[in-house]
Amino acid sequence: MIDLRTIKPIDLDLILESAKKTGRVVVADGGWKTSGFAAEVSASISEGIFSFLKSPVKRVTLPDIPAPASRTLENAYYPNSNNIVDAVIAMLQHN
Numbered sequence: 078m079i080d081l082r083t084i085k086p087i088d089l090d091l092i093l094e095s096a097k098k099t100g101r102v103v104v105a106d107g108g109w110k111t112s113g114f115a116a117e118v119s120a121s122i123s124e125g126i127f128s129f130l131k132s133p134v135k136r137v138t139l140p141d142i143p144a145p146a147s148r149t150l151e152n153a154y155y156p157n158s159n160n161i162v163d164a165v166i167a168m169l170q171h172n
Contacts, residue, residue, distance in 0.1 A: 084114055092118065093125045100131035103164045105156060110138040132171040135164040 079095055081087065096102045102122055106115035119134040137156045145154050 089121055096122050097126055097129045100129050101168050102134045103137060103161060104134060105137040105161050108138060109141055110136055111141050113138060132168050135168050137161050137164050
């Protein structure tokens with residue numbers, strides 16, 4: 078697991094080396110899926126070490142919809158640890 082302290086500059090070498098070790102990557106980000114940081118990291122990994130990947134990069138992000146105003150909808154909208162675990166399990170079953 079990598080917990081980046083900065084995104085500019087980004088330590089892309091660290092990310093790519095880590096991804097090579099397992100061939101699997103889940104990018105969790107509190108931003109939107111489209112045009113966000115998770116998209117940039119996913120693209121960089123795919124461009125840099127595609128042949129090492131055992132499954133597609135998974136992104137756990139906000140859905141590409143406006144933020145809700147009610148607590149119930151917010152609970153479904155914002156990513157949480159369960160979403161990350163689900164993404165990892167789905168990735169491991171991808172073989």
